[in-house]
């Protein structure tokens with residue numbers, strides 16, 4: 001099946017993504033927020049690495065995604081970009097960096113490319129964002145549109161709620177998808193929408209859809225990396241759509257506790273973790289040790 005583990009993998013371009021879409025091969029997308037997470041996503045063969053504003057919550061400990069600034073996003077983008085050699089990179093435009101005018105949005109998108117090293121940008125919203133999407137994509141920066149559950153608009157949506165559940169909601173979703181496609185979006189991310197609805201929307205579009213919590217009928221899938229790796233504090237809430245493929249947190253916790261025990265018991269550092277010194281040097285040093293600092 002398709003592209004495998006990388007290393008010498010060729011650079012993924014929009015054309016690569018287009019050809020996967022044509023072949024009906026699912027497009028793999030994963031978030032990253034720093035050098036190590038960018039590195040593992042890239043070398044494990046993800047086609048797209050997304051610097052999502054969810055990093056506000058998972059990497060910065062903020063309450064939601066609305067607090068993170070453009071400058072903070074750029075810092076994370078630069079770290080991810082140093083690690084990613086093959087994957088196509090996209091970053092979320094954070095709340096406040098694109099809503100006021102298409103010109104402001106383009107300025108922010110250009111910063112993501114020039115300062116963040118990103119290849120494309122993602123922004124939340126449907127039909128109402130069409131002129132913004134057009135402005136950015138006509139300037140040569142690929143735009144992924146994010147519809148369905150749009151976390152930056154959680155207070156209008158009444159929280160992190162499933163979208164497109166009613167017939168009217170599904171019609172709105174389809175209208176949004178068609179509008180952002182017409183405006184030039186190169187991909188449409190669909191978050192937290194019933195599978196059947198997302199599948200029908202995907203069929204009506206001629207650009208790939210990337211689903212999160214929207215079932216198997218999308219052209220590709222995305223998850224937040226720390227979620228799928230189980231790399232988060234005990235007891236943290238996880239959306240129903242997250243499948244956990246590893247227990248990185250458990251392993252990290254086990255390691256730190258073992259280190260603590262061994263420091264307390266003096267089992268660490270044992271001799272193999274220390275540097276040798278010759279007996280002669282040691283004897284010579286011991287001879288003078290009491291005099292050092294007492295001179296004059």
Ligand SMILES: Nc1nc(=O)c2c([nH]1)NC[C@@H]1CN(c3ccc(C(=O)N[C@@H](CCC(=O)O)C(=O)O)cc3)CN21
Pocket residue numbers: 054057058065149151160161162192224227238239240241
């Ligand atoms: N770590 C993390 N993972 C994510 O997937 C994620 C973030 N953060 N932050 C930004 C958004 C917020 N996300 C969320 C958060 C909660 C639900 C949630 O509570 N879903 C409910 C369904 C609620 C309903 O019935 O309408 C669930 O049970 O999954 C969904 C998406 C997805 N994104």
Ligand SMILES: CC(C)C(=O)C(=O)O
Pocket residue numbers: 031051052053054055092146189191212222223224
């Ligand atoms: C969850 C994905 C789609 C995202 O927008 C993010 O990570 O911020």
Ligand SMILES: [Mg+2]
Pocket residue numbers: 052053054065092151
């Ligand atoms: Mg986001």
